[in-house]
Amino acid sequence: MAGGPAVELVGVTKQFGDVAAVDDMTLAIGDGEFFSLLGPSGCGKTTTLRMIAGFEYPTVGSLKIHGREMGLLPANERPVNTVFQSYALFPHMTVEDNIAFGLQMRKVASNEIAERVRRVLDQVQLQHRAAAKPSQLSGGQRQRVALARALVNEPEVLLLDEPLGALDLKLRQTMQVELKDLQERVGITFIYVTHDQEEALTMSDRIGVMDNGRLLQVGDPAAIYEHPASRFVAGFIGDINLVDAVVTGSNEVKLSNDHVLALAAERPTGAAVTLALRPERLELYDPDETIPDGHYRLAGKVTRKLYYGDAFYYDVSVGLDRPLEVKEENRPGVETYELGDEAVVAWDPASTNVVRD
Protein backbone atom coordinates (compact mmCIF):
# COMPACT_ATOMS: atom_id res chain seq x y z
CA MET A 1 0.00 0.00 0.00
CA ALA A 2 2.99 2.26 0.45
CA GLY A 3 3.11 5.08 -2.05
CA GLY A 4 -0.51 4.57 -3.15
CA PRO A 5 -3.06 7.30 -2.54
CA ALA A 6 -5.00 7.27 0.73
CA VAL A 7 -8.21 8.23 -1.01
CA GLU A 8 -8.93 7.93 -4.69
CA LEU A 9 -12.03 9.13 -6.52
CA VAL A 10 -12.49 8.27 -10.17
CA GLY A 11 -15.37 9.81 -12.13
CA VAL A 12 -17.51 10.21 -9.03
CA THR A 13 -20.91 11.81 -9.54
CA LYS A 14 -23.59 12.25 -6.90
CA GLN A 15 -27.02 13.00 -8.21
CA PHE A 16 -29.79 14.36 -5.95
CA GLY A 17 -32.85 14.25 -8.19
CA ASP A 18 -31.95 16.38 -11.21
CA VAL A 19 -29.07 18.11 -9.47
CA ALA A 20 -25.52 16.81 -9.61
CA ALA A 21 -24.15 17.79 -6.20
CA VAL A 22 -20.82 16.34 -7.26
CA ASP A 23 -20.09 16.13 -10.97
CA ASP A 24 -17.56 13.71 -12.45
CA MET A 25 -14.89 14.19 -9.82
CA THR A 26 -11.50 12.56 -10.14
CA LEU A 27 -9.00 13.11 -7.36
CA ALA A 28 -6.22 11.28 -5.57
CA ILE A 29 -5.23 12.30 -2.06
CA GLY A 30 -1.83 11.14 -0.87
CA ASP A 31 -1.08 9.24 2.31
CA GLY A 32 -0.38 11.64 5.19
CA GLU A 33 -1.49 14.63 3.20
CA PHE A 34 -3.44 17.60 4.59
CA PHE A 35 -5.89 18.12 1.78
CA SER A 36 -8.53 20.86 1.78
CA LEU A 37 -11.70 20.97 -0.26
CA LEU A 38 -12.48 24.65 -0.66
CA GLY A 39 -15.55 26.26 -2.13
CA PRO A 40 -18.70 28.25 -1.42
CA SER A 41 -21.63 26.60 0.32
CA GLY A 42 -23.48 24.22 -1.96
CA CYS A 43 -20.43 23.56 -4.13
CA GLY A 44 -20.42 19.84 -3.32
CA LYS A 45 -17.48 19.74 -0.94
CA THR A 46 -19.52 18.41 2.00
CA THR A 47 -21.24 15.85 -0.24
CA THR A 48 -17.79 14.65 -1.34
CA LEU A 49 -16.75 14.29 2.29
CA ARG A 50 -19.98 12.46 3.16
CA MET A 51 -19.37 10.02 0.32
CA ILE A 52 -15.91 9.25 1.65
CA ALA A 53 -17.38 8.82 5.16
CA GLY A 54 -20.10 6.51 3.85
CA PHE A 55 -23.15 8.67 4.63
CA GLU A 56 -23.87 9.03 0.92
CA TYR A 57 -23.04 6.72 -1.95
CA PRO A 58 -21.82 7.85 -5.39
CA THR A 59 -24.41 7.63 -8.15
CA VAL A 60 -21.58 6.60 -10.48
CA GLY A 61 -17.83 6.34 -10.11
CA SER A 62 -15.33 4.57 -7.94
CA LEU A 63 -14.19 5.54 -4.46
CA LYS A 64 -11.20 3.78 -2.93
CA ILE A 65 -9.51 4.13 0.43
CA HIS A 66 -5.98 2.75 0.43
CA GLY A 67 -6.76 0.83 -2.72
CA ARG A 68 -9.89 -0.82 -1.33
CA GLU A 69 -13.11 -0.11 -3.22
CA MET A 70 -15.67 1.34 -0.78
CA GLY A 71 -18.77 0.67 -2.91
CA LEU A 72 -21.82 0.49 -0.68
CA LEU A 73 -19.84 -0.23 2.49
CA PRO A 74 -21.72 1.43 5.39
CA ALA A 75 -20.05 4.18 7.41
CA ASN A 76 -19.37 1.92 10.40
CA GLU A 77 -17.24 -0.41 8.30
CA ARG A 78 -14.96 2.25 6.80
CA PRO A 79 -11.50 3.03 8.15
CA VAL A 80 -12.28 6.75 8.45
CA ASN A 81 -13.59 9.01 11.18
CA THR A 82 -15.27 12.37 10.95
CA VAL A 83 -15.11 15.59 12.93
CA PHE A 84 -18.52 17.09 12.35
CA GLN A 85 -19.28 20.73 11.78
CA SER A 86 -21.54 20.94 14.83
CA TYR A 87 -19.29 18.38 16.60
CA ALA A 88 -22.25 15.98 17.11
CA LEU A 89 -21.06 15.08 20.62
CA PHE A 90 -23.41 12.69 22.40
CA PRO A 91 -25.14 14.97 24.92
CA HIS A 92 -26.05 12.17 27.35
CA MET A 93 -22.48 10.92 27.71
CA THR A 94 -19.46 12.35 29.46
CA VAL A 95 -16.42 13.55 27.54
CA GLU A 96 -14.69 10.29 28.42
CA ASP A 97 -17.59 8.12 27.21
CA ASN A 98 -17.86 10.13 24.02
CA ILE A 99 -14.22 9.49 23.24
CA ALA A 100 -14.37 5.82 24.24
CA PHE A 101 -17.44 5.18 22.04
CA GLY A 102 -15.61 4.16 18.88
CA LEU A 103 -13.20 1.87 20.72
CA GLN A 104 -16.07 0.22 22.60
CA MET A 105 -17.89 -0.39 19.34
CA ARG A 106 -14.79 -2.13 18.04
CA LYS A 107 -14.64 -4.22 21.19
CA VAL A 108 -11.20 -3.04 22.27
CA ALA A 109 -10.23 -4.34 25.74
CA SER A 110 -11.41 -2.00 28.47
CA ASN A 111 -7.99 -1.37 30.01
CA GLU A 112 -6.65 -0.43 26.59
CA ILE A 113 -9.63 1.87 26.04
CA ALA A 114 -8.91 3.62 29.32
CA GLU A 115 -5.26 4.04 28.38
CA ARG A 116 -5.94 5.39 24.91
CA VAL A 117 -8.67 7.76 26.11
CA ARG A 118 -6.31 9.10 28.76
CA ARG A 119 -3.57 9.64 26.19
CA VAL A 120 -5.77 11.45 23.70
CA LEU A 121 -7.25 13.61 26.47
CA ASP A 122 -3.69 14.52 27.31
CA GLN A 123 -3.04 15.40 23.70
CA VAL A 124 -5.96 17.82 23.52
CA GLN A 125 -5.35 19.04 27.09
CA LEU A 126 -8.74 18.11 28.46
CA GLN A 127 -7.75 15.65 31.21
CA HIS A 128 -9.52 17.81 33.80
CA ARG A 129 -12.81 17.75 31.84
CA ALA A 130 -13.03 13.96 31.38
CA ALA A 131 -16.17 13.62 33.51
CA ALA A 132 -17.95 16.69 32.14
CA LYS A 133 -20.96 16.54 29.85
CA PRO A 134 -20.63 18.27 26.46
CA SER A 135 -23.13 20.97 27.51
CA GLN A 136 -20.70 22.06 30.25
CA LEU A 137 -17.87 22.73 27.80
CA SER A 138 -16.91 25.84 25.88
CA GLY A 139 -16.98 25.86 22.09
CA GLY A 140 -13.24 25.34 21.83
CA GLN A 141 -13.32 22.46 24.30
CA ARG A 142 -16.15 20.75 22.42
CA GLN A 143 -14.14 21.09 19.26
CA ARG A 144 -11.23 19.34 20.95
CA VAL A 145 -13.45 16.53 22.23
CA ALA A 146 -14.81 15.99 18.72
CA LEU A 147 -11.25 15.81 17.45
CA ALA A 148 -10.17 13.46 20.24
CA ARG A 149 -13.20 11.23 19.69
CA ALA A 150 -12.18 10.74 16.07
CA LEU A 151 -8.40 10.55 16.56
CA VAL A 152 -8.50 7.99 19.36
CA ASN A 153 -9.54 5.41 16.77
CA GLU A 154 -6.39 6.04 14.74
CA PRO A 155 -8.33 6.17 11.46
CA GLU A 156 -6.58 5.80 8.11
CA VAL A 157 -8.20 9.05 7.04
CA LEU A 158 -9.67 11.82 9.18
CA LEU A 159 -12.48 13.82 7.64
CA LEU A 160 -13.12 17.32 8.98
CA ASP A 161 -16.27 19.19 8.01
CA GLU A 162 -15.68 22.90 8.70
CA PRO A 163 -14.62 22.04 12.24
CA LEU A 164 -13.62 25.58 13.12
CA GLY A 165 -16.71 27.23 11.67
CA ALA A 166 -18.45 27.70 15.02
CA LEU A 167 -15.48 29.26 16.81
CA ASP A 168 -14.65 32.94 17.11
CA LEU A 169 -11.83 34.43 15.08
CA LYS A 170 -9.02 34.36 17.68
CA LEU A 171 -9.74 30.79 18.72
CA ARG A 172 -10.06 29.76 15.10
CA GLN A 173 -6.60 31.08 14.35
CA THR A 174 -5.11 29.28 17.34
CA MET A 175 -6.86 26.05 16.36
CA GLN A 176 -5.59 26.32 12.78
CA VAL A 177 -2.04 26.15 14.06
CA GLU A 178 -2.88 23.38 16.53
CA LEU A 179 -4.64 21.30 13.91
CA LYS A 180 -1.75 21.56 11.51
CA ASP A 181 0.75 20.62 14.25
CA LEU A 182 -1.41 17.73 15.31
CA GLN A 183 -1.72 16.43 11.77
CA GLU A 184 2.04 16.49 11.33
CA ARG A 185 2.51 14.69 14.65
CA VAL A 186 0.00 11.88 14.09
CA GLY A 187 0.73 11.57 10.36
CA ILE A 188 -2.87 10.73 9.47
CA THR A 189 -4.34 11.87 6.15
CA PHE A 190 -6.64 14.85 6.80
CA ILE A 191 -9.38 15.83 4.39
CA TYR A 192 -10.58 19.22 5.45
CA VAL A 193 -13.72 20.86 4.09
CA THR A 194 -13.97 24.62 4.39
CA HIS A 195 -15.31 27.73 2.72
CA ASP A 196 -12.66 29.83 4.43
CA GLN A 197 -9.80 30.45 1.99
CA GLU A 198 -7.45 31.61 4.72
CA GLU A 199 -7.91 28.34 6.63
CA ALA A 200 -7.26 26.36 3.47
CA LEU A 201 -4.17 28.37 2.57
CA THR A 202 -2.53 28.25 5.99
CA MET A 203 -3.06 24.58 6.80
CA SER A 204 -3.13 22.55 3.61
CA ASP A 205 -0.48 20.67 1.71
CA ARG A 206 -2.83 20.80 -1.26
CA ILE A 207 -6.16 22.45 -1.97
CA GLY A 208 -8.96 21.40 -4.30
CA VAL A 209 -11.23 24.29 -5.25
CA MET A 210 -14.84 23.32 -6.02
CA ASP A 211 -17.79 25.15 -7.48
CA ASN A 212 -21.13 23.83 -8.65
CA GLY A 213 -20.20 20.22 -8.03
CA ARG A 214 -17.04 20.43 -10.11
CA LEU A 215 -13.45 20.26 -9.01
CA LEU A 216 -11.94 23.31 -10.72
CA GLN A 217 -8.30 23.28 -9.68
CA VAL A 218 -6.03 21.21 -7.47
CA GLY A 219 -2.66 22.44 -6.30
CA ASP A 220 -0.55 23.55 -3.37
CA PRO A 221 -1.65 26.79 -1.67
CA ALA A 222 0.93 28.94 -3.48
CA ALA A 223 -0.03 27.58 -6.89
CA ILE A 224 -3.73 28.13 -6.21
CA TYR A 225 -3.14 31.65 -4.95
CA GLU A 226 -0.45 32.77 -7.40
CA HIS A 227 -1.64 30.98 -10.51
CA PRO A 228 -5.40 30.56 -10.41
CA ALA A 229 -6.52 28.76 -13.54
CA SER A 230 -10.00 30.21 -13.77
CA ARG A 231 -11.90 33.37 -13.04
CA PHE A 232 -13.81 31.60 -10.27
CA VAL A 233 -10.73 30.33 -8.47
CA ALA A 234 -9.04 33.72 -8.83
CA GLY A 235 -12.07 35.52 -7.44
CA PHE A 236 -12.83 33.07 -4.64
CA ILE A 237 -9.39 33.07 -3.09
CA GLY A 238 -8.19 36.39 -1.80
CA ASP A 239 -8.79 39.84 -3.25
CA ILE A 240 -8.21 40.16 -6.94
CA ASN A 241 -8.62 42.54 -9.87
CA LEU A 242 -10.18 40.86 -12.88
CA VAL A 243 -9.48 42.84 -16.02
CA ASP A 244 -11.15 42.07 -19.36
CA ALA A 245 -8.85 42.11 -22.38
CA VAL A 246 -8.80 41.04 -26.01
CA VAL A 247 -5.90 39.24 -27.71
CA THR A 248 -4.67 41.48 -30.54
CA GLY A 249 -1.53 39.63 -31.57
CA SER A 250 0.76 36.76 -30.64
CA ASN A 251 2.40 38.91 -28.01
CA GLU A 252 -0.08 41.59 -27.11
CA VAL A 253 -3.46 42.10 -25.48
CA LYS A 254 -5.62 45.22 -25.48
CA LEU A 255 -7.53 46.42 -22.40
CA SER A 256 -10.92 48.10 -22.53
CA ASN A 257 -9.23 51.52 -22.19
CA ASP A 258 -7.35 50.72 -25.44
CA HIS A 259 -4.11 50.39 -23.55
CA VAL A 260 -1.96 47.61 -25.06
CA LEU A 261 0.15 45.27 -22.91
CA ALA A 262 2.94 43.09 -24.30
CA LEU A 263 1.72 39.73 -23.08
CA ALA A 264 1.75 36.24 -24.55
CA ALA A 265 -1.79 35.07 -23.74
CA GLU A 266 -1.40 31.88 -25.79
CA ARG A 267 -4.86 32.34 -27.27
CA PRO A 268 -5.90 33.05 -30.86
CA THR A 269 -6.12 36.66 -31.94
CA GLY A 270 -9.50 38.16 -31.18
CA ALA A 271 -10.13 35.91 -28.16
CA ALA A 272 -11.49 37.55 -25.00
CA VAL A 273 -9.34 36.85 -21.95
CA THR A 274 -9.36 37.82 -18.28
CA LEU A 275 -6.25 39.09 -16.51
CA ALA A 276 -6.11 38.38 -12.79
CA LEU A 277 -4.02 40.79 -10.72
CA ARG A 278 -3.49 40.53 -6.95
CA PRO A 279 -3.81 43.94 -5.24
CA GLU A 280 -0.58 43.41 -3.29
CA ARG A 281 1.33 42.81 -6.53
CA LEU A 282 0.35 46.21 -7.84
CA GLU A 283 2.35 49.27 -6.85
CA LEU A 284 1.54 52.95 -6.82
CA TYR A 285 3.99 55.56 -8.15
CA ASP A 286 3.90 59.32 -8.55
CA PRO A 287 3.52 60.30 -12.23
CA ASP A 288 7.12 61.64 -12.32
CA GLU A 289 8.68 58.75 -10.37
CA THR A 290 10.96 56.18 -12.09
CA ILE A 291 9.28 52.84 -12.59
CA PRO A 292 11.37 49.67 -13.02
CA ASP A 293 11.99 48.74 -16.66
CA GLY A 294 9.63 46.28 -18.22
CA HIS A 295 6.84 46.86 -15.69
CA TYR A 296 3.35 47.37 -16.98
CA ARG A 297 1.96 50.79 -16.14
CA LEU A 298 -1.48 52.38 -16.13
CA ALA A 299 -1.95 56.03 -15.15
CA GLY A 300 -5.04 57.09 -13.21
CA LYS A 301 -6.56 58.81 -10.24
CA VAL A 302 -7.10 57.62 -6.66
CA THR A 303 -10.87 57.31 -6.07
CA ARG A 304 -10.93 55.58 -2.71
CA LYS A 305 -8.61 55.02 0.20
CA LEU A 306 -9.17 52.50 3.00
CA TYR A 307 -7.01 52.22 6.07
CA TYR A 308 -6.67 48.62 7.32
CA GLY A 309 -4.07 49.20 9.98
CA ASP A 310 -1.44 46.93 8.49
CA ALA A 311 -2.11 48.18 4.95
CA PHE A 312 -3.77 50.81 2.78
CA TYR A 313 -6.21 49.79 0.08
CA TYR A 314 -6.57 52.23 -2.81
CA ASP A 315 -9.03 52.18 -5.66
CA VAL A 316 -7.35 53.71 -8.69
CA SER A 317 -9.48 54.59 -11.68
CA VAL A 318 -7.45 53.90 -14.85
CA GLY A 319 -10.24 54.04 -17.44
CA LEU A 320 -11.30 50.37 -17.14
CA ASP A 321 -14.82 49.19 -16.26
CA ARG A 322 -13.82 49.09 -12.64
CA PRO A 323 -11.06 50.82 -10.70
CA LEU A 324 -8.00 48.72 -9.86
CA GLU A 325 -7.57 47.78 -6.22
CA VAL A 326 -4.03 48.31 -4.96
CA LYS A 327 -2.75 47.17 -1.57
CA GLU A 328 0.24 48.97 -0.07
CA GLU A 329 1.72 47.68 3.15
CA ASN A 330 1.89 50.16 5.97
CA ARG A 331 5.70 50.20 6.29
CA PRO A 332 7.62 53.06 7.85
CA GLY A 333 8.09 55.84 5.34
CA VAL A 334 5.58 54.44 2.87
CA GLU A 335 4.23 57.13 0.60
CA THR A 336 0.47 57.58 0.97
CA TYR A 337 -1.94 58.97 -1.56
CA GLU A 338 -5.07 61.01 -1.05
CA LEU A 339 -8.35 61.00 -2.93
CA GLY A 340 -7.98 62.67 -6.32
CA ASP A 341 -4.19 62.27 -6.48
CA GLU A 342 -2.71 61.41 -9.86
CA ALA A 343 -0.87 58.09 -9.65
CA VAL A 344 0.55 55.33 -11.83
CA VAL A 345 -0.30 51.68 -11.15
CA ALA A 346 2.64 49.48 -12.14
CA TRP A 347 3.40 45.78 -11.83
CA ASP A 348 5.77 43.06 -12.87
CA PRO A 349 4.52 41.18 -15.96
CA ALA A 350 5.26 37.91 -14.11
CA SER A 351 2.45 38.78 -11.66
CA THR A 352 -0.12 38.79 -14.45
CA ASN A 353 -2.30 35.68 -14.69
CA VAL A 354 -4.39 34.95 -17.72
CA VAL A 355 -7.38 32.95 -16.48
CA ARG A 356 -10.21 31.00 -18.05
CA ASP A 357 -13.76 32.23 -17.70
Add this chain to the structure above:
Amino acid sequence: MVSETATAELEARAERAESRRGVLVGAPPFAYLILFFALPLVIVVVYSFASRSSTGATILGEWNLDSWLRVFSPQVAEIAWRSFWLATTTTFFCLVFGYPFAYWIATRSPRARALLLVLVMIPFWSNFLVRTYAIRFLMGVEGPVSVISQALGGEPVRVLFTNTAVLVGMIYGYIPFMILPLYAALERMDWGLVEAARDLYAGGWTAFRKITFPLSMPGVVAGSVLVFIPSLGAYVIPAILGGSNTVLLGDYIVSQFLAARNWPFGSALSTAVMIVMLAATIFYFRRGGRTL
Protein backbone atom coordinates in the same frame (compact mmCIF):
# COMPACT_ATOMS: atom_id res chain seq x y z
CA MET B 1 -27.58 61.55 36.34
CA VAL B 2 -29.71 59.05 38.26
CA SER B 3 -28.14 57.62 41.37
CA GLU B 4 -27.81 53.89 41.81
CA THR B 5 -30.44 53.61 44.54
CA ALA B 6 -32.90 55.58 42.42
CA THR B 7 -32.29 53.17 39.54
CA ALA B 8 -32.94 50.21 41.82
CA GLU B 9 -36.14 51.88 43.01
CA LEU B 10 -37.30 52.43 39.42
CA GLU B 11 -36.55 48.85 38.53
CA ALA B 12 -38.46 47.54 41.52
CA ARG B 13 -41.44 49.73 40.60
CA ALA B 14 -41.39 48.46 37.02
CA GLU B 15 -41.28 44.90 38.31
CA ARG B 16 -44.30 45.49 40.56
CA ALA B 17 -46.24 46.99 37.67
CA GLU B 18 -45.30 43.98 35.60
CA SER B 19 -46.55 41.53 38.20
CA ARG B 20 -49.80 43.48 38.57
CA ARG B 21 -50.39 43.09 34.85
CA GLY B 22 -49.63 39.38 35.23
CA VAL B 23 -52.32 39.02 37.91
CA LEU B 24 -54.90 40.73 35.69
CA VAL B 25 -54.19 38.35 32.81
CA GLY B 26 -54.07 35.27 35.03
CA ALA B 27 -57.11 36.02 37.18
CA PRO B 28 -60.00 34.73 34.99
CA PRO B 29 -58.55 31.30 34.27
CA PHE B 30 -57.41 31.12 37.86
CA ALA B 31 -60.92 31.81 39.12
CA TYR B 32 -62.29 29.24 36.71
CA LEU B 33 -59.92 26.56 37.94
CA ILE B 34 -60.68 27.34 41.58
CA LEU B 35 -64.42 27.10 40.98
CA PHE B 36 -64.59 24.01 38.80
CA PHE B 37 -61.49 22.08 39.68
CA ALA B 38 -60.18 22.86 43.14
CA LEU B 39 -63.54 23.24 44.85
CA PRO B 40 -65.02 19.90 43.67
CA LEU B 41 -61.77 18.26 44.64
CA VAL B 42 -62.08 19.65 48.16
CA ILE B 43 -65.68 18.46 48.30
CA VAL B 44 -64.61 14.95 47.33
CA VAL B 45 -61.95 14.91 50.02
CA VAL B 46 -64.37 16.22 52.64
CA TYR B 47 -67.04 13.68 51.68
CA SER B 48 -64.59 10.84 52.15
CA PHE B 49 -64.73 11.49 55.89
CA ALA B 50 -68.52 11.66 56.05
CA SER B 51 -70.85 8.76 56.90
CA ARG B 52 -73.67 7.12 55.02
CA SER B 53 -77.22 6.67 56.27
CA SER B 54 -79.00 3.35 55.87
CA THR B 55 -80.94 4.81 52.91
CA GLY B 56 -77.77 5.86 51.15
CA ALA B 57 -77.83 9.57 51.97
CA THR B 58 -74.55 11.17 52.92
CA ILE B 59 -74.46 12.57 56.43
CA LEU B 60 -72.11 15.48 56.81
CA GLY B 61 -71.01 16.15 60.35
CA GLU B 62 -70.46 12.63 61.61
CA TRP B 63 -66.85 12.57 60.49
CA ASN B 64 -65.01 9.26 60.65
CA LEU B 65 -62.34 7.12 58.94
CA ASP B 66 -64.56 4.14 58.09
CA SER B 67 -64.44 4.73 54.33
CA TRP B 68 -60.70 5.12 54.40
CA LEU B 69 -60.28 1.89 56.34
CA ARG B 70 -62.34 0.12 53.68
CA VAL B 71 -59.98 1.46 51.00
CA PHE B 72 -57.32 -0.83 52.44
CA SER B 73 -59.51 -3.94 52.44
CA PRO B 74 -58.42 -7.06 50.49
CA GLN B 75 -61.34 -6.66 48.10
CA VAL B 76 -60.18 -3.19 47.04
CA ALA B 77 -56.57 -4.39 46.88
CA GLU B 78 -57.57 -7.08 44.41
CA ILE B 79 -59.41 -4.60 42.19
CA ALA B 80 -56.56 -2.09 42.47
CA TRP B 81 -54.04 -4.75 41.51
CA ARG B 82 -56.10 -5.73 38.47
CA SER B 83 -56.36 -2.09 37.42
CA PHE B 84 -52.66 -1.54 37.98
CA TRP B 85 -51.83 -4.61 35.92
CA LEU B 86 -54.14 -3.52 33.10
CA ALA B 87 -52.67 0.02 33.11
CA THR B 88 -49.12 -1.33 33.04
CA THR B 89 -49.88 -3.74 30.21
CA THR B 90 -51.67 -1.02 28.27
CA THR B 91 -48.72 1.35 28.72
CA PHE B 92 -46.30 -1.35 27.66
CA PHE B 93 -48.15 -2.22 24.46
CA CYS B 94 -48.75 1.44 23.62
CA LEU B 95 -45.01 1.98 23.89
CA VAL B 96 -44.14 -1.09 21.84
CA PHE B 97 -46.59 -0.18 19.06
CA GLY B 98 -46.29 3.58 19.37
CA TYR B 99 -42.51 3.92 19.31
CA PRO B 100 -41.90 2.50 15.82
CA PHE B 101 -44.80 4.52 14.51
CA ALA B 102 -43.60 7.77 16.10
CA TYR B 103 -40.10 7.03 14.81
CA TRP B 104 -41.46 6.42 11.35
CA ILE B 105 -43.42 9.70 11.36
CA ALA B 106 -40.46 11.68 12.68
CA THR B 107 -38.24 10.44 9.88
CA ARG B 108 -40.66 11.40 7.06
CA SER B 109 -40.47 14.64 5.09
CA PRO B 110 -41.98 17.66 6.91
CA ARG B 111 -45.06 17.60 4.68
CA ALA B 112 -45.73 13.91 5.24
CA ARG B 113 -45.16 14.41 8.97
CA ALA B 114 -47.93 17.01 9.20
CA LEU B 115 -50.32 14.71 7.36
CA LEU B 116 -49.48 11.67 9.49
CA LEU B 117 -49.92 13.66 12.70
CA VAL B 118 -53.39 14.69 11.56
CA LEU B 119 -54.13 10.99 10.96
CA VAL B 120 -53.05 10.20 14.52
CA MET B 121 -55.42 12.85 15.81
CA ILE B 122 -58.41 12.06 13.58
CA PRO B 123 -59.96 9.65 16.14
CA PHE B 124 -60.34 12.61 18.50
CA TRP B 125 -62.75 14.19 16.06
CA SER B 126 -65.45 11.64 16.78
CA ASN B 127 -66.97 10.78 20.12
CA PHE B 128 -64.97 8.41 22.28
CA LEU B 129 -68.08 6.48 23.29
CA VAL B 130 -69.15 6.00 19.68
CA ARG B 131 -65.72 4.72 18.76
CA THR B 132 -65.71 2.27 21.64
CA TYR B 133 -69.11 0.94 20.59
CA ALA B 134 -67.74 0.48 17.09
CA ILE B 135 -64.96 -1.67 18.53
CA ARG B 136 -67.56 -3.60 20.45
CA PHE B 137 -69.20 -4.49 17.15
CA LEU B 138 -65.85 -5.59 15.67
CA MET B 139 -65.27 -7.95 18.57
CA GLY B 140 -68.76 -9.41 18.81
CA VAL B 141 -70.01 -12.75 17.52
CA GLU B 142 -71.33 -11.05 14.35
CA GLY B 143 -68.15 -9.02 13.96
CA PRO B 144 -65.67 -9.40 11.10
CA VAL B 145 -63.17 -11.39 13.16
CA SER B 146 -65.78 -14.00 13.91
CA VAL B 147 -67.22 -13.94 10.39
CA ILE B 148 -63.82 -14.53 8.83
CA SER B 149 -63.09 -17.32 11.28
CA GLN B 150 -66.36 -19.04 10.40
CA ALA B 151 -65.84 -18.54 6.67
CA LEU B 152 -62.56 -20.39 7.09
CA GLY B 153 -64.47 -23.23 8.68
CA GLY B 154 -63.66 -22.36 12.31
CA GLU B 155 -65.74 -21.61 15.36
CA PRO B 156 -67.42 -18.28 15.98
CA VAL B 157 -65.01 -16.08 17.93
CA ARG B 158 -66.11 -13.78 20.67
CA VAL B 159 -63.44 -11.44 21.94
CA LEU B 160 -65.96 -9.12 23.53
CA PHE B 161 -66.31 -9.18 27.34
CA THR B 162 -62.86 -10.68 27.85
CA ASN B 163 -59.71 -9.14 29.32
CA THR B 164 -58.22 -9.15 25.83
CA ALA B 165 -61.10 -7.01 24.59
CA VAL B 166 -60.49 -4.46 27.34
CA LEU B 167 -56.76 -4.41 26.66
CA VAL B 168 -57.22 -4.00 22.89
CA GLY B 169 -59.72 -1.20 23.47
CA MET B 170 -57.44 0.55 25.96
CA ILE B 171 -54.45 0.39 23.61
CA TYR B 172 -56.58 1.76 20.81
CA GLY B 173 -57.95 4.54 22.99
CA TYR B 174 -54.71 5.71 24.55
CA ILE B 175 -52.04 5.11 21.91
CA PRO B 176 -52.25 8.68 20.52
CA PHE B 177 -51.18 9.96 23.95
CA MET B 178 -48.09 7.80 23.62
CA ILE B 179 -47.34 8.63 19.98
CA LEU B 180 -47.55 12.41 20.29
CA PRO B 181 -44.92 12.97 23.03
CA LEU B 182 -42.70 10.29 21.47
CA TYR B 183 -42.98 12.07 18.15
CA ALA B 184 -42.17 15.39 19.80
CA ALA B 185 -39.01 13.90 21.31
CA LEU B 186 -37.92 12.12 18.12
CA GLU B 187 -38.71 15.08 15.92
CA ARG B 188 -36.23 17.14 17.95
CA MET B 189 -33.58 14.44 17.53
CA ASP B 190 -30.31 15.57 16.05
CA TRP B 191 -29.83 12.82 13.45
CA GLY B 192 -26.28 14.04 13.08
CA LEU B 193 -25.65 12.21 16.37
CA VAL B 194 -26.77 8.95 14.82
CA GLU B 195 -24.43 9.61 11.91
CA ALA B 196 -21.64 10.27 14.39
CA ALA B 197 -22.36 6.92 16.04
CA ARG B 198 -22.31 5.17 12.66
CA ASP B 199 -19.05 6.96 11.90
CA LEU B 200 -17.70 5.52 15.16
CA TYR B 201 -18.35 1.94 14.02
CA ALA B 202 -21.83 1.47 15.52
CA GLY B 203 -24.24 -0.62 13.45
CA GLY B 204 -27.77 0.65 12.87
CA TRP B 205 -29.33 -1.19 15.80
CA THR B 206 -26.51 -0.29 18.18
CA ALA B 207 -26.73 3.37 17.19
CA PHE B 208 -30.43 3.25 18.02
CA ARG B 209 -29.86 1.55 21.35
CA LYS B 210 -26.99 3.80 22.43
CA ILE B 211 -28.07 7.16 20.99
CA THR B 212 -31.61 7.48 19.66
CA PHE B 213 -33.46 5.63 22.41
CA PRO B 214 -31.70 7.24 25.41
CA LEU B 215 -32.20 10.67 23.87
CA SER B 216 -35.91 10.00 23.34
CA MET B 217 -36.37 9.07 27.03
CA PRO B 218 -38.25 12.29 27.88
CA GLY B 219 -40.82 11.30 25.27
CA VAL B 220 -40.99 7.74 26.59
CA VAL B 221 -41.57 9.00 30.15
CA ALA B 222 -44.13 11.62 29.15
CA GLY B 223 -46.01 9.18 26.91
CA SER B 224 -46.02 6.46 29.58
CA VAL B 225 -47.38 8.85 32.20
CA LEU B 226 -50.04 10.13 29.83
CA VAL B 227 -51.18 6.57 29.06
CA PHE B 228 -50.73 5.02 32.49
CA ILE B 229 -52.69 7.59 34.48
CA PRO B 230 -55.94 7.51 32.52
CA SER B 231 -55.59 3.72 32.11
CA LEU B 232 -55.52 3.28 35.86
CA GLY B 233 -58.84 5.04 36.30
CA ALA B 234 -60.36 3.91 33.01
CA TYR B 235 -64.10 3.46 33.22
CA VAL B 236 -65.79 3.73 29.83
CA ILE B 237 -63.72 1.18 27.91
CA PRO B 238 -63.82 -1.62 30.53
CA ALA B 239 -67.52 -0.96 31.08
CA ILE B 240 -68.39 -1.28 27.40
CA LEU B 241 -65.92 -3.95 26.29
CA GLY B 242 -65.37 -5.88 29.48
CA GLY B 243 -68.93 -6.37 30.58
CA SER B 244 -69.40 -7.29 34.21
CA ASN B 245 -66.73 -9.99 34.43
CA THR B 246 -63.88 -7.67 35.25
CA VAL B 247 -64.31 -5.10 37.97
CA LEU B 248 -61.73 -2.33 37.78
CA LEU B 249 -61.13 0.72 39.93
CA GLY B 250 -63.05 2.97 37.55
CA ASP B 251 -66.30 1.03 37.51
CA TYR B 252 -65.95 0.17 41.18
CA ILE B 253 -65.86 3.86 42.08
CA VAL B 254 -68.76 4.67 39.78
CA SER B 255 -70.81 1.87 41.27
CA GLN B 256 -70.24 3.31 44.76
CA PHE B 257 -71.80 6.58 43.67
CA LEU B 258 -74.62 5.19 41.52
CA ALA B 259 -75.55 1.64 42.52
CA ALA B 260 -74.36 1.29 46.12
CA ARG B 261 -75.05 4.93 46.94
CA ASN B 262 -72.06 5.02 49.21
CA TRP B 263 -70.64 8.46 48.44
CA PRO B 264 -68.14 8.58 51.32
CA PHE B 265 -66.52 5.31 50.25
CA GLY B 266 -66.52 6.39 46.58
CA SER B 267 -64.90 9.66 47.58
CA ALA B 268 -62.26 7.95 49.68
CA LEU B 269 -61.44 5.59 46.79
CA SER B 270 -61.18 8.45 44.29
CA THR B 271 -58.94 10.40 46.60
CA ALA B 272 -56.70 7.39 47.18
CA VAL B 273 -56.37 6.78 43.44
CA MET B 274 -55.52 10.44 42.89
CA ILE B 275 -52.82 10.35 45.56
CA VAL B 276 -51.26 7.27 44.02
CA MET B 277 -51.32 8.82 40.56
CA LEU B 278 -49.81 12.05 41.83
CA ALA B 279 -47.01 10.16 43.56
CA ALA B 280 -46.36 8.08 40.43
CA THR B 281 -46.25 11.22 38.28
CA ILE B 282 -43.81 12.99 40.56
CA PHE B 283 -41.63 9.89 40.71
CA TYR B 284 -41.63 9.53 36.92
CA PHE B 285 -40.68 13.10 36.24
CA ARG B 286 -37.97 13.12 38.88
CA ARG B 287 -36.49 10.09 37.14
CA GLY B 288 -36.98 11.50 33.65
CA GLY B 289 -35.53 14.82 34.69
CA ARG B 290 -38.03 16.72 32.55
CA THR B 291 -41.41 18.32 32.87
CA LEU B 292 -44.15 18.02 30.29
